[in-house]
Amino acid sequence: MLISPSEGPSVDEAPLLHIDLDAFFASVEILDDPSLKGKPVCVGGVGERGVIASASYEARRFGVRSAMASVVARRLCPDLIVLPGRFDRYEVYSRQFHDVVRDLTPDFESLGLDEVFCDLRSLRRLNVRPIEAAAGLRSRIADELGLLCGVGLGRNKLFAKLASKKSKPHVVDGRLVEGPGVVWVSPDIEQEWLRELPVSALWGVGPATAAKLEKLGLHWVRDLARVDELTLAAHVGASMAASLAAYAVGEDRREVIVDREMKSVGHDQTFARSLEGIDQLTQTAKGHAAVVARALRSQGRVARTITVVVRFDDLTSVSRSQTLSFGVDDEVAIAAIAEALLQSVDLHHAVRLLGIHASSFLERENNQMQLTFAIEASSDNARERAAIVSRERQISHEALRDAVDEVRQRFGRAALGTASELSEHGVEIATQRGRHAFGPEARD
DNA sequence: TCTGGGGTCCTAGGACCC
DNA sequence: TCTGGGGTCCTAGGACCC
Numbered sequence: 518m519l520i521s522p523s524e525g526p527s528v529d530e531a532p533l534l535h536i537d538l539d540a541f542f543a544s545v546e547i548l549d550d551p552s553l554k555g556k557p558v559c560v561g562g563v564g565e566r567g568v569i570a571s572a573s574y575e576a577r578r579f580g581v582r583s584a585m586a587s588v589v590a591r592r593l594c595p596d597l598i599v600l601p602g603r604f605d606r607y608e609v610y611s612r613q614f615h616d617v618v619r620d621l622t623p624d625f626e627s628l629g630l631d632e633v634f635c636d637l638r639s640l641r642r643l644n645v646r647p648i649e650a651a652a653g654l655r656s657r658i659a660d661e662l663g664l665l666c667g668v669g670l671g672r673n674k675l676f677a678k679l680a681s682k683k684s685k686p687h688v689v690d691g692r693l694v695e696g697p698g699v700v701w702v703s704p705d706i707e708q709e710w711l712r713e714l715p716v717s718a719l720w721g722v723g724p725a726t727a728a729k730l731e732k733l734g735l736h737w738v739r740d741l742a743r744v745d746e747l748t749l750a751a752h753v754g755a756s757m758a759a760s761l762a763a764y765a766v767g768e769d770r771r772e773v774i775v776d777r778e779m780k781s782v783g784h785d786q787t788f789a790r791s792l793e794g795i796d797q798l799t800q801t802a803k804g805h806a807a808v809v810a811r812a813l814r815s816q817g818r819v820a821r822t823i824t825v826v827v828r829f830d831d832l833t834s835v836s837r838s839q840t841l842s843f844g845v846d847d848e849v850a851i852a853a854i855a856e857a858l859l860q861s862v863d864l865h866h867a868v869r870l871l872g873i874h875a876s877s878f879l880e881r882e883n884n885q886m887q888l889t890f891a892i893e894a895s896s897d898n899a900r901e902r903a904a905i906v907s908r909e910r911q912i913s914h915e916a917l918r919d920a921v922d923e924v925r926q927r928f929g930r931a932a933l934g935t936a937s938e939l940s941e942h943g944v945e946i947a948t949q950r951g952r953h954a955f956g957p958e959a960r961d
Numbered sequence: 962t963c964t965g966g967g968g969t970c971c972t973a974g975g976a977c978c979c
Numbered sequence: 980t981c982t983g984g985g986g987t988c989c990t991a992g993g994a995c996c997c
Contacts, residue, residue, distance in 0.1 A: 568965050570965075725993080783966090872966090968997085970996105972991100974990090976988085
């Protein structure tokens with residue numbers, strides 16, 4: 518399974534490469550502050566409700582893992598240094614990482630900041646073997662970024678990812694064991710190797726699915742391989758069943774998707790102390806809306822769907838969403854929709870998390886048409902438009918207010934008297950000719 | 962032992978259109 | 980008068996990944 522640089526598979530045998538930076542956030546912190554070197558360092562939430570996002574290998578020796586509650590991690594390792602994340606910094610390193618990968622091939626797909634799948638098939642004509650590509654990436658990342666990483670090679674994403682995991686350092690009995698750095702699972706042993714893995718090693722099998730499979734007596738990949746897909750589908754759904762059935766025999770049709778389009782943006786915040794009552798919530802929503810609006814504008818997009826998520830102290834969550842016939846990218850508009858949606862949530866418990874998300878994107882250039890259509894369509898609707906039209910001339914403003922009213926009407930709230938907060942601030946909606954501000958001073 | 966914040970995808974039900 | 984089936988869109992919730 519392990520290979521030396523002189524041999525290894527051809528591109529046809531291992532067209533996929535997966536590369537994963539070691540303990541990425543924690544490693545960046547150590548690079549920026551060398552006094553942390555050799556110490557148990559984590560990046561994550563520092564408060565009582567925080568979780569670990571990244572743990573140095575020194576911290577992992579104590580059993581600290583990412584996704585672990587920070588208080589638990591501290592209990593395991595009293596000397597643990599937990600640092601708040603500096604994501605601007607990680608993005609700088611991530612861009613450099615991507616630049617190194619791009620020098621090898623433009624055919625790569627990134628997963629988060631610290632992982633990449635590469636399609637190596639374009640290397641065939643350059644006569645570069647996968648093992649050389651892997652070694653080259655590792656040495657450049659070490660030399661130019663100062664970071665370590667593991668590389669997996671395989672005939673599909675499934676094997677490449679499983680192999681990169683195998684390539685990494687790991688902890689045995691509190692001692693750190695070096696990994697091989699590069700792993701390829703050769704065809705003669707791949708089936709046997711795969712069959713001995715637990716089902717939870719497979720992509721898409723988390724705690725919930727693992728528990729369902731466990732109940733069916735399916736603990737290992739080899740167990741999955743003998744069960745009928747329809748039986749599986751009855752328990753985990755058709756799509757998951759199809760994936761699992763394929764993975765169980767080493768098949769994976771997923772392609773490397775080079776330019777993945779973003780489909781949603783959002784902002785969530787867990788509060789150190791839970792919020793109570795609608796007023797605190799709507800006040801907080803304004804700040805969230807501003808973050809989401811900035812993200813949309815920086816990407817030149819407008820969103821038709823606004824979703825609010827509320828998580829209560831008992832960890833149950835509810836969401837409410839509204840899809841408009843036109844897109845918005847403005848904080849006042851997003852906040853107005855969000856606040857209307859929040860009105861419909863039964864605040865029976867204190868709220869530990871508030872999230873606002875935007876989705877159903879339109880290109881900003883295409884929004885004007887949608888907007889005009891929305892106005893024309895709604896003008897057939899008698900619903901208190903006469904009064905609105907006589908007061909307001911700006912069609913964008915009206916469309917947005919209609920949308921807010923619609924939300925309130927849908928949830929049985931008073932639809933009238935909702936215009937004031939929009940008029941107070943002025944509203945911007947992206948149009949074909951650029952941005953226009955609509956507000957008290959901009960009106961005729 | 963207590964569970965973040967950035968996302969993606971899937972499912973199921975209801976509304977609506979043809 | 981009662982009722983089809985297919986397709987699309989929207990909503991809410993859940994699971995998963997990094």
